[in-house]
Amino acid sequence: MERREQDILNKVEEKTKDVQVPESLKPGQIEKLLQEKDNKYKPNRAGVYRIGGLLAACLVLAAGIGIVGSMGKKMSPENTTESVAELAKDIKEDVDGEDSEEKKDNYKKVYSYIKAKLDIQAREETMFFETAESDVAKQAIPSDMQRESVSEDMAASAADTGGVSAGGYSETNIRQEGVDEGDIVKTDGRYLYVLKENGEQISIVDTKGDLKEIGKIKAKKNQQIQEIYVMPKEKKLVYIAAVYEEQQLKKTAGGDAEELDVYDEEYIYLGNSGMSEKVEAVTCDISEPKRPNELGRITQSGYYSSSRLAGGYLYLFSNYSVGNNIDSHEPRTFIPMVNDGLIREKDISLPPFKCGSMYEVVTAVSLDKPSEVTDSKAIFTDGGSLYVSNENIYYYETKWNDNGETDKTVIRRLGYKGGKLSSAVQGSIKGYINDSFSIDEYKGYLRIVVTVGETNSVYVLDGKLKTVGSIKNLAKDERVYSARLLGDTGYFVTFRETDPLFSVDFSNPKKPKILGKLKIPGFSDYLHFYGKDKLLGVGMNVEEDAQVTDGVKLSMFDISDNTDVKEENKLVLKNVYSTDVSYDYKAALIDADRNMIGFAGSTEGGERYYLFSYDEKAGFSCNLSEEINGRSGRAARGVYIGDSLYIVCGNVIEAYSLKDYKKTGDLIL
Secondary structure (H helix, E strand, O other): OOHHHHHHHHHHHHHOOOOOOOHHHOHHHHHHHHHHHOOOOOOOHHHHHHHHHHHHHHHHHHOOOOOEOOOOOEOOHHHHHHHHHHHHHHHHHHHHOOOOHHHHOOOHHHHHHHHHHHHHHHHHHHHHHHHHHOOOHHHOOOHHHHHHHHHOOOOOOOOOOOOEOOOOEEOOOOOEOOEEOOEOEEEOOOEEEEEOOOOOEEEEEEOOOOOEEEEEEEOOOOEEEEEEEEEOOOOEEEEEEEEEEEOOEEEOOOOOOOEEOOOOOOEEEOOOOOEEEEEEEEEEEOOOOOOOEEEEEEEEEOEEEEEEEEOOEEEEEEEEEOOOOOEOOEHHHOOOEEOOEEOOHHHEEOOOOOOOOEEEEEEEEEOOOOOOEEEEEEEEEOOOEEEEOOOEEEEEEEEEOOOOOEEEEEEEEEEEEOOEEOOOEEEEEOOEEOOHHHEEEEOOEEEEEEEEOOEEEEEEEOOOOOEEEEEEEEOOOOEEEEEEEEOOEEEEEEEOOEEEEEEEEOOOOOOOEEEEEEEEEOEEEEEEEOOOOEEEEEEEEEOOOOOOEEEEEEEEEEOOOOOOOEEEEEEEEOOOOEEHHHOOHHHOEEEOOOOEEEEEEEEOOEEEEEEEEEEOOOEEEEEEEEEOOOOOOOOOEEEEEOOEEEEEEOOEEEEEEOOOOOEEEEEEO
16 A cells, blocks of 8 residues: 555544445445446546546545534535545645645635725725715715825836847847847837838838838737837847727527627626637748738737847736626636636745735736746736846835835745746835836845835845845935846935935945935936946936926936936927936937937927937037937837937838938838
């Protein structure tokens, strides 16, 4: 007898040692009956006999006797069969140390989190209307609504590479070197791949000679493309699309249910609403740009959140919100799906707080087999943001107390490598994270800059997300506007009346320390390393007397001595009221090697595109300031190929020479 079988029998004996067994149910009689019944099962008969013997023992020891089961129900001869099955299952679980796969995926714990959230929402809605009816409207906004509106924070910043390619063309300005991100415009050094404004098509434009559209990739029905990737070496393009699907309709008035494709007043929509959304990642072969060809696609539940491309694998993120009509017996009403399969319960990371209504769904796809999912996980959440390092995915969400003040930020980490995702590790810190600039992984440690109430703090977390070092109570009455961390040194800007630029020494993770602090008017809400010993800041200038912004400000900081940072030069664009870089880091075109700083800005006359160069003595020089003729809800992009600059906005592409900065052509898609 195997050890595992002996353990089962030991458990049986322990739980039923006082049982008196009827003659007809003794082991020999039961085993004989089982053998006769199971003669038709020829394969692995030894295994059948062993299992039969064990079940016989369970039957014998349980039958006809008043035994209290694991659910507290007394057994009797009338319910012997059901009770024995329950007892056998309980014993198996005790020995194995875990439930069967079926029980593991009953999603009961997940359901309890969602139900708790829905109950809270229902109470808050009731309070809202009751308060409104009593004419106390000023207190009518539920605190949970306030918290969620503040905690959503998807802003981030550019990578240290500045989106520069060694192949003589620019790439998307990314957050983490070595981890690519999707964008609305990509290039492979000759062709521009442009997402049209309506999201229904990707235009492939040849830049050799006059601009000319030579190919296109059209979205499927009910698709809207969000972002694209281009892999020049592999000759592949990936696009991420939101897919809107009308739920099928079902007749409910008597008879068998009937599925329909059109709406009629006699029928109702199935599910939580008439529309649902999922996300698709579609991979195409672009070796012949005139005739792109689809290679494969995968789908997952939710709204598109973000994506990353690393090591030949696409990591796709979507936010799946659970509706109000959920059924504990129907996991499809509250569990996200990947390629039409439910995410397993063991692959769902639950937070330390006991309620929620959303998931961040993470799926890994090999671009060599773009129709197959290599792994998938889901992070149960109330809404948060992402930072992806070269090895880990960090998902962070801020929890707010009933007064609308920061309670804490919960951080969860998933490891990723070669298309596989590891289980989540979680921790928490006081305060909230401004954006993904303010969180960075280095040598196994996570460094974070946060705002805590009326002050600011710096934290260092270890591999288990435990705080090992911190600096607290920094810059009272100000908040973090931007940060940049590189190697052993980090920089961050706070603002209320002046712009303190702090430098932090992280060389000893357990004892981080402030090295210096520079105070100047205005603030930088975007920081970018610009060659050796230089840090570029893009933000707003502030009039010291009136304390109002009066134009976009460029600052170049000398960080050669990180204990004594200096503002080496600055330029204020008085007629520019804002810049896209403040909220969309991909809108920045920054190349220190080519001495190029480009972005779009808003003026009284509309949007203009600016291109600057920098010299230590002369400061900033504006080489190009041109009106942007395209119109779009997305920020304009500047892309260079060789000595040509292409400004893309909506369905309009405008070309300029980087030698004399004159316009050389345009194209309306």
